[in-house]
Amino acid sequence: MKISLKWLNDFVKIDDVPAEELARLLTLKTAETEGIYSKEKYFSKIFTCRIIKAEKISEKYFKCRVISDKEYTVISGAPNTKVGLITFHVKPTGMIDGVTIATKSINGEISEGMLLSGRELGINSDHSGLFKLPEDTKIGVDIGTFTDFYDNVIEIDNKSLTHRPDLWGIYGFSREIKAILGREKNNPELFDPQTIMDLPPFPVEIDDREKCYRYVGVKVDNIKIEQSPLNIQIRLANTDHVPRNLIVDLTNYVMTEIGQPLHTFDGDIIKKIVVDSMKEETNFTTLDKVERRLPAGILMIKNLNTPIAIAGIMGGGNSDIKNDSKSLFLESANFDASHIRRMSTKLGLRTDSSSRFEKSLDPENALTGALRYLSLLKNFQKDIKISSSITDINYNPFKKNTIVTDYNYIKKMIGIEIKNETIKNILTSLEFDVEEDKDSIKITAPTYRSTKDISIKEDIVEEVVRIYGFNNVKPVLPRLHITAPIKNILDEKENSIKQILTYKYGLNEVDSHPWYDEKFLKRINFKLTDEIQIKNPITVDNRFLQKSLLPVLLKFSFENLKYFDQFSLYEFGKIFYNNTETENLGIIIVDKKTKNQDERTFLKLKLIVNDIFEILTGKEPEYKTPFQYQLINPSISSNIYFKNENGESFYTGYIGNIHPRINSLLDKKVVITFSQIDFEKICSYEKSTKFKHFSMYPQTNLDFSLLKNKKEKFNEFENSIKEFKNELIKDTLIYDIYEGENIPEGYESITIRFTIGSDQRTLTGEEIISFQNDFINFLKNKGYTLR
Amino acid sequence: MKNLKENIDNFLKEFNEDIKDLNSLERLKEIEIKYIGKKSKLHSLLKIIGQLNTTEEKKEAGNLINNLKVNIETQINNLKETFQSKEIEEKLKQNSVDFTKPVFVERKGSLHPITLIKRDVDRILTGMGFSLVSGPEMESEYYNFEALNIPSTHPARDMQDTFFLLNEMILRTHTSSCQSRTLEKYKPPLRIFAPGKCFRYESIDASHETAFYQVEGLLVDQNITIANLIGTMKTLLSEIFTESDVEVRLRPGYFPFVEPGFELDIKCIICHGKGCSTCKNTGWLELVPCGMVHPNVLKYAKIDPEKYNGFAFGLGLTRLAMMRYKINDIRYFNSGDLRFLKQFR
Numbered sequence A: 001m002k003i004s005l006k007w008l009n010d011f012v013k014i015d016d017v018p019a020e021e022l023a024r025l026l027t028l029k030t031a032e033t034e035g036i037y038s039k040e041k042y043f044s045k046i047f048t049c050r051i052i053k054a055e056k057i058s059e060k061y062f063k064c065r066v067i068s069d070k071e072y073t074v075i076s077g078a079p080n081t082k083v084g085l086i087t088f089h090v091k092p093t094g095m096i097d098g099v100t101i102a103t104k105s106i107n108g109e110i111s112e113g114m115l116l117s118g119r120e121l122g123i124n125s126d127h128s129g130l131f132k133l134p135e136d137t138k139i140g141v142d143i144g145t146f147t148d149f150y151d152n153v154i155e156i157d158n159k160s161l162t163h164r165p166d167l168w169g170i171y172g173f174s175r176e177i178k179a180i181l182g183r184e185k186n187n188p189e190l191f192d193p194q195t196i197m198d199l200p201p202f203p204v205e206i207d208d209r210e211k212c213y214r215y216v217g218v219k220v221d222n223i224k225i226e227q228s229p230l231n232i233q234i235r236l237a238n239t240d241h242v243p244r245n246l247i248v249d250l251t252n253y254v255m256t257e258i259g260q261p262l263h264t265f266d267g268d269i270i271k272k273i274v275v276d277s278m279k280e281e282t283n284f285t286t287l288d289k290v291e292r293r294l295p296a297g298i299l300m301i302k303n304l305n306t307p308i309a310i311a312g313i314m315g316g317g318n319s320d321i322k323n324d325s326k327s328l329f330l331e332s333a334n335f336d337a338s339h340i341r342r343m344s345t346k347l348g349l350r351t352d353s354s355s356r357f358e359k360s361l362d363p364e365n366a367l368t369g370a371l372r373y374l375s376l377l378k379n380f381q382k383d384i385k386i387s388s389s390i391t392d393i394n395y396n397p398f399k400k401n402t403i404v405t406d407y408n409y410i411k412k413m414i415g416i417e418i419k420n421e422t423i424k425n426i427l428t429s430l431e432f433d434v435e436e437d438k439d440s441i442k443i444t445a446p447t448y449r450s451t452k453d454i455s456i457k458e459d460i461v462e463e464v465v466r467i468y469g470f471n472n473v474k475p476v477l478p479r480l481h482i483t484a485p486i487k488n489i490l491d492e493k494e495n496s497i498k499q500i501l502t503y504k505y506g507l508n509e510v511d512s513h514p515w516y517d518e519k520f521l522k523r524i525n526f527k528l529t530d531e532i533q534i535k536n537p538i539t540v541d542n543r544f545l546q547k548s549l550l551p552v553l554l555k556f557s558f559e560n561l562k563y564f565d566q567f568s569l570y571e572f573g574k575i576f577y578n579n580t581e582t583e584n585l586g587i588i589i590v591d592k593k594t595k596n597q598d599e600r601t602f603l604k605l606k607l608i609v610n611d612i613f614e615i616l617t618g619k620e621p622e623y624k625t626p627f628q629y630q631l632i633n634p635s636i637s638s639n640i641y642f643k644n645e646n647g648e649s650f651y652t653g654y655i656g657n658i659h660p661r662i663n664s665l666l667d668k669k670v671v672i673t674f675s676q677i678d679f680e681k682i683c684s685y686e687k688s689t690k691f692k693h694f695s696m697y698p699q700t701n702l703d704f705s706l707l708k709n710k711k712e713k714f715n716e717f718e719n720s721i722k723e724f725k726n727e728l729i730k731d732t733l734i735y736d737i738y739e740g741e742n743i744p745e746g747y748e749s750i751t752i753r754f755t756i757g758s759d760q761r762t763l764t765g766e767e768i769i770s771f772q773n774d775f776i777n778f779l780k781n782k783g784y785t786l787r
Numbered sequence B: 001m002k003n004l005k006e007n008i009d010n011f012l013k014e015f016n017e018d019i020k021d022l023n024s025l026e027r028l029k030e031i032e033i034k035y036i037g038k039k040s041k042l043h044s045l046l047k048i049i050g051q052l053n054t055t056e057e058k059k060e061a062g063n064l065i066n067n068l069k070v071n072i073e074t075q076i077n078n079l080k081e082t083f084q085s086k087e088i089e090e091k092l093k094q095n096s097v098d099f100t101k102p103v104f105v106e107r108k109g110s111l112h113p114i115t116l117i118k119r120d121v122d123r124i125l126t127g128m129g130f131s132l133v134s135g136p137e138m139e140s141e142y143y144n145f146e147a148l149n150i151p152s153t154h155p156a157r158d159m160q161d162t163f164f165l166l167n168e169m170i171l172r173t174h175t176s177s178c179q180s181r182t183l184e185k186y187k188p189p190l191r192i193f194a195p196g197k198c199f200r201y202e203s204i205d206a207s208h209e210t211a212f213y214q215v216e217g218l219l220v221d222q223n224i225t226i227a228n229l230i231g232t233m234k235t236l237l238s239e240i241f242t243e244s245d246v247e248v249r250l251r252p253g254y255f256p257f258v259e260p261g262f263e264l265d266i267k268c269i270i271c272h273g274k275g276c277s278t279c280k281n282t283g284w285l286e287l288v289p290c291g292m293v294h295p296n297v298l299k300y301a302k303i304d305p306e307k308y309n310g311f312a313f314g315l316g317l318t319r320l321a322m323m324r325y326k327i328n329d330i331r332y333f334n335s336g337d338l339r340f341l342k343q344f345r
Helices: A019-029 A170-181 A230-238 A246-258 A337-347 A352-357 A364-380 A407-414 A420-429 A457-468 A489-503 A518-523 A550-560 A597-617 A679-683 A714-722 A765-782 B002-020 B025-036 B041-051 B055-094 B113-127 B175-185 B226-240 B295-300 B317-325 B330-334
Strands: A002-004 A033-038 A044-056 A062-067 A071-076 A086-096 A099-101 A104-106 A109-111 A152-156 A204-206 A212-221 A263-266 A273-277 A282-285 A291-294 A299-303 A306-310 A327-335 A391-394 A402-405 A433-436 A441-444 A567-577 A580-592 A632-643 A649-658 A670-678 A700-709 A729-738 A747-756 B190-199 B211-221 B248-252 B258-267 B284-293 B309-316
Touching: A002 A170, A002 A230, A019 A033, A019 A152, A019 A170, A019 A457, A019 B248, A044 A071, A071 A086, A071 A109, A170 A246, A170 A420, A204 A212, A204 A391, A212 A273, A212 A364, A230 A246, A246 A263, A246 A352, A246 A364, A263 A306, A273 A327, A282 A306, A327 A337, A327 A364, A337 A352, A402 A457, A407 A420, A407 A457, A407 B226, A420 A433, A420 A457, A457 B258, A489 A567, A489 A580, A489 A597, A489 A679, A518 A550, A550 A567, A550 A580, A550 A670, A580 A597, A580 A679, A597 A632, A597 A649, A597 A670, A597 A679, A632 A670, A649 A679, A670 A679, A700 A765, A714 A729, A747 A765, B002 B025, B002 B041, B002 B055, B025 B041, B025 B055, B041 B055, B113 B190, B113 B211, B113 B226, B113 B317, B175 B190, B175 B211, B175 B295, B175 B309, B211 B317, B211 B330, B226 B248, B226 B258, B226 B284, B226 B309, B258 B309, B284 B295, B309 B317, B317 B330
Parallel strands: A204 A273
Antiparallel strands: A002 A152, A033 A152, A044 A062, A044 A086, A062 A071, A086 A099, A104 A109, A212 A327, A212 A391, A263 A327, A273 A299, A282 A291, A299 A306, A402 A441, A433 A441, A567 A580, A580 A670, A632 A649, A649 A670, A700 A747, A729 A747, B190 B211, B211 B309, B248 B258, B258 B284, B284 B309
């Protein structure tokens, strides 16, 4: 939304306030301003002139003598250059759109300044010739002295106006400025409808009253399609409109001024206006000559049965004002905001009109819009003949909103002492009606604030405090009671595990999008199963929510392998399936491939997983069976189970090396191991730590090294060692696993450390020797060889 | 007696002679045995006491010998200490480590910058009595919109902002979705904050991401004022930016779940209000959308808005991290790029 300050000055005197100050005040009290465009920073020394001599000096150029404040020689390349033409001339050293115009040589001739087209002036898009001024224009006059050319335009962030339908016109802002500066305000001049009361109404019928609340129409004959007066064009240009002809320009003018979108139809075509929704889909060509497919249910303006406009969005090519139109029918209506928004989104067609209607405009403004248009038109074309009365079909569902509250509430909510009178003055300056009762006040909002903006007492608080000034509210910390904190175990545990992974194991935390990258999935030939699908993915390759953290961590690994040889990544992230989400931990380790690295990397990650389980639950998990998954090597993998106090085992994740077929996609020889842990599930187990008495007598460590056939699974080996029972055992530990020199092929040397002792006494040498012998005998019976 | 004194003199003379050229601890040990050991000269002197007649004489002789013993012992101990410290010094010299030698870490871990900034905000808000709560990323439209007074006709619910899922759920567009969930579960008075990942359907560039982090704050109690909101925000932001007094300003802002709603700006931390590219020459940074909790939000959670009120605020964690670490491109956060990630510890 662009606010021309010269235009705004029509309604409230602001020409004595710097534009920057106005912008600051609007930002602090009304809506965010995004910047100020000052035309004088980019344009200067532009004067009216008349061409008194024009000599064709080449195929393209004319050498002209023009008279402005004095005579100049100017070279013009415009085809419409001719003696007698009145146009604009920029003097040497003047500026056009930020570029300084120097005296320069064109086609071997000196040109003092330049004659200007509409586009060069920034008034319209016409660059076919010089901008033409009327015959009665005074010559040698600065453009700024008789037009609003050198305007300051404040740009407002439209997003900050979504809840303010009253601020979609310059006049609306004059109300705010009036309240902020405490000044008087003028109203736009309106046509007096009484003068045409006796004319017959124009036939208008609203069939869909849910979507159209009000329709005001009037027919005007004997109109002329002509250029708008210069200042109308300049005002429209400064507020981002392209001037076309007076009839159309005035609709934009009124919309920009008071925020009411208008539409003019060719009056000779329209027999009867019918406002109704389409029963079925249809094709329709809008006035921009685009044929559009309209959905069923869309509200249309029809001429009898023929659709002639998409209500509130855009007129049709079959009924708009043409260059030879003699008559117009003016529409100034009010439509259901959410219908307009939905349809404009559906059609992908956003117009000045639709973006206003979708904000819930004040239906009262529909009448004002029509009267303002007539007043302006009559001003510029004295000969028009209004041929109908103001036809006004009104099913307005809105009424002025009334809020009953009291001064104390307002003060209490803001948290400051403020005089009742000050509150009342602020509200009345914003054109609220305030009736004071004994203990309460009844506040009636104006119609243009009643469609959605102001409805509850909190809204009143906002009005008071913003005009009063937020900077006048002293910050105060609340005094509050102590309450018990809400526990968040998951977050706490996640934090402690992040600490371990990062600072103990040297892992790098990553974060990612929750959806798969299907381009990468294709590369690794990953098959999707029943992932949750996104209706409107950001790209066609991001259609599914992830069901595993492995693909993204693998993708990151692939990318990082371009710069690093080995690294470890982890992510705490959600995985999605069966309409639920669970917080999971994914860890991936990438190591350079060397001998035995498959096992080493696998065990490295297993150590980390064990540590996580111990920290969270107090004990290690169980690794039961190989894990079958499309990206995992089935021979180097395992499910991870956790056994609770009742001895029940639960699946909590898996660990495994990446399938060799994935490795073959990489240039570097690496081993990649991945683990995914259902973090929510393991956090649900409580860790219970209880003090255990320890013996006051010395304990002895006894180490035994023995050979184990590598074919025997370790958990089976451990289980058979566990069969050795002796009451002196305090602790058993696999101390070392070794293979290589001095160990027969196919075997590995296992060192077991027993910690033995008694709670009652120091063990005697005989007891220790007897323990040793017992264990050695046990091993013999089991068939293990001692080293 | 006279004999004894002579003996002592000789004893001392000899001892002094012996320790004159002392050059090792071993020699000192020999001297120690020689003079005060079990079979030493001192012991032979003691025998003299037995030969004396009077008790006085015996007493005097005992004193003399004892003094001699203490004297010798002290000297030997002093010498011992000297030797020992010399020896330690000697060892220290021989056994030095070049402290400038480099050390190697196989893997240097890092925390995601969001984790770092979140911890900081957690610490501050927890200290101010707020409790951390979390909510799902896959959210119902009810908690993301309706319960926050955003009816189905509201522009914020358009396709262009929200990721919709085929299972009728959405990806939450803000952590404000935790408001109603918390209000339903824990009745007021309450003070909570909800950090988490949010999703917006928009095109990605250096300053826009489809997935980013926010922290929602909510306080519901009795007689809470706008002045309280400003005071709390000022304190929070002063802590976050570790400045004694961050200058803030409030502007009107519109969010359906607060009324009145504000945009809270802080004086630009780069240029201190003079105007620079970070603040687009305004001198202010738009930072915290906030406001007084809309009565409808309380009503949805079956809380009486006549009895309770409060305020809510939103902080962009990703934005804060970008400001704190001067990260110029938001796309790094979800890139998994170690060249970026390794910088944050």
